[in-house]
Amino acid sequence: MLGFLLVVLLIPYLIAAYGLLFVKLRWGLRLFGAFIVATIGLLTAMFLVEAYPIIARDGVAVFLQTRWDPVRESYGVLQALAGTVLTSAVAMALAMPMALGVAVTINEILPARWRGVFGSLVDLTATMPTVIYGLWGLFVLGPTLQSLVNALAGSTVMTTPYTLFTAGVLLAIMITPYAAAVIREGYSLVPKPVEEAIYAIGATRFEAVLIKLRYVRNYIIGGFFLALGRAMGETVAVAMVVGGNFAKFTTNIFESGITISSLIALQFPNAASYQYMAPALFAAALLLTLFGLAINAVAIYIIQRGQI
C-alpha cells in the first residue's frame, strides 16, 4: 500500500509543482528541490528496510564475514569490500596521473584550436556506455594484460585474464575524464596575475605548471574523491572482467575477485531462491550508498572550501 501511494502521489505532486511554477514560482521550484532530496532520503530508507532481516540476524558481522555461501544461508561481503578497495586503488593510481596529464595537455600544451577537440574526446570517454568498455575488457584488454604481465614477470602471475587488476585498469580508463573535468575547471580558474607573477620570476613552462597544480590542489583532491566514488560504484564493466569469484577471499590483485557492485549485479538474479540473499545484497547496496554519500560529502566540502 505504501509503495502504491508513493507511485500514485508522484504524479499529482509533479503536476502541483508545475502548476505552482506559474502561480508562485519560488514555491514551485522549491517543490522540485524537495523532490530530489526526498528521493535520496527514500532510497536510503528503502535499503535500510530491505536489508533489515540480515542485519537483525547477523548484525554488523555481515560486513565482516568472508563466507558467501547461499546454500548455507551464510552471507559475508568482506571479500567484495576488499575487491572494491583493491580495484579502486589500482584505478586511482593509474587515473590520477592521466587526469593531471589531460588537464595540463589541454590548458598548456595544445594549440588553442585543438583544445576543444581534445576536450571533446575526453568527454566522449566519459559518455561511452560502460557495457562497451566491458566488452572490450573481456575480449581485448584482459588477454592483452595477461600476456603483458606474465611476460614482464617472467612467470605466470596471472593465470586468468579476468582479475582485480584487469578491472582496475579498465576502471582507470573510465574514470580519468571525471577527475580530469574537475582539475581542468580548477586549472582554468588560476588568476591571470598569479600566472604572470610565476613567469615574471623566470620559471620555465614546466615549473609554472607545477606551481599552478599546487595552487589548484583542492580541485585535484576533489577530483580524486569524485573519481573514487565513480570507481567504487561502477558495475557492469567491472562485473564483466573481475572474474566473479565469490568463494575465496583474496587480496592478490592478480587473482579473480569480486566487488560490491558486481556482487549485486551477478547474484541478485538468484536471490529469489534464498531466504536471506536479497537482504544481504540490499545491505551491500546500503554500504555502497553510505560510501557514496561519505565520499561525495568530502569531495564537495574540499572543492567548496578551496574555491578560488
Next chain:
Amino acid sequence: MTAERKVEDITAKRMLINWLGLGLFALLGVAAVVPLFLIIGDVYIKGIDAINRLGGLWHFLTELPPTPVDERGGIGPMLVGTLYMTALGALFGIAVGFPLGVYIGEMRREKFANVARAGVNILVEFPTIVVGLFVYAVMSLAKEDLNKYLLDPLSKALSPLGGWITQFIGPLDGFNAYAGAAALSIIMIPYVALITASAYASIEQPLREAAYAIGGRDFNALFVVLRKAVSRAVVTAALLGTAKIAGETAPLLFTAFGNTYYAPFTGPTGAVSLWIWYAAQTPYDVLIASAYGAAAVLLTIILIIFIVARIRG
C-alpha cells in the same frame, strides 16, 4: 668564464627538465584518450563483420536475436526497448531536471537550494546499480496495488481503443519498461540539473535585471526571457544526458530485465545494452558476434547524439 658556463649549464638542465616534464604530461594526457580509439576501432571492425555475417544491416536491426544454434539474427526487440525507455527516461529527466537546475542555479542564496544542490551532486555520482535496485524495491512494493486499483480498471476502460493499447498500458509485471525508464530518468535528472544550474549561474547580473524589468513576473523573466540565454547549454545537457542513459546497463538489470522477443512494454523489456551484457558472457560464437554487432549499433547511436550535441553547443 666559469660562472657563465655554470649558468648556461643550469639553464640547459632546466630546459631539459622542462621539455621532459611537459612531454610526460602530454604522454599521460594522450594515454587517457588512446583507449577510446582502440575501443571504437575494435567495436566497429568486429561489429560490422558480425552484422554482415548475421544477415545484413536491416535484418540485424529488425530480427529476433540468434539462439546458440542459429546462423542469423538481430537485435530488433532490444533496439525498440532501448529507444522507448531512453525516450521516456529522457523526457521525464528533462521535465524534472530543468526546473530543478533553475532552482539551484537561480536561488543560490536560499538555504534549501544548497541542500538540494548537495543532493544533486550526490545523485550524479550515485552508483547506477543502486538506482536500479531502488526502483526494483519500489516496484515490488507498489506493483500489486497499482495493478488492482489503477491499471486493471484503466486497461478495461481503454480496451475499446483496440488491441494495440495493451502493448503500452496494462497490468504491470515485476519487470517492465516503465521501471527501466524511471531508473534511467533518476540518472538523467542530476545531469540536466547541474548543467542548467551552471548555465543560469553564469548569466550576468545586468542581463538578469533587464529580464526582470521586461518580464514582469518571475516566471516570465526566468523561463521566457532568460531561457534564450541558456537554451544552448540546456539543449547540450539534454543531448549528452540522453546519450549517457541510452547506453546504461546496470540500472536496467533489475528493472527492465531484458527480453528477446517483441513484447508489451508492461512486461520484461529488452535493451541493446542488456543484450551485450548477456550475450558477451555466453560461450557461443554467434551470440558474441551479435553482442559486437549490438555494440556497434549502440555506439553509432551514442556517437550521433554526441556529435550533434557538440556541433550545437
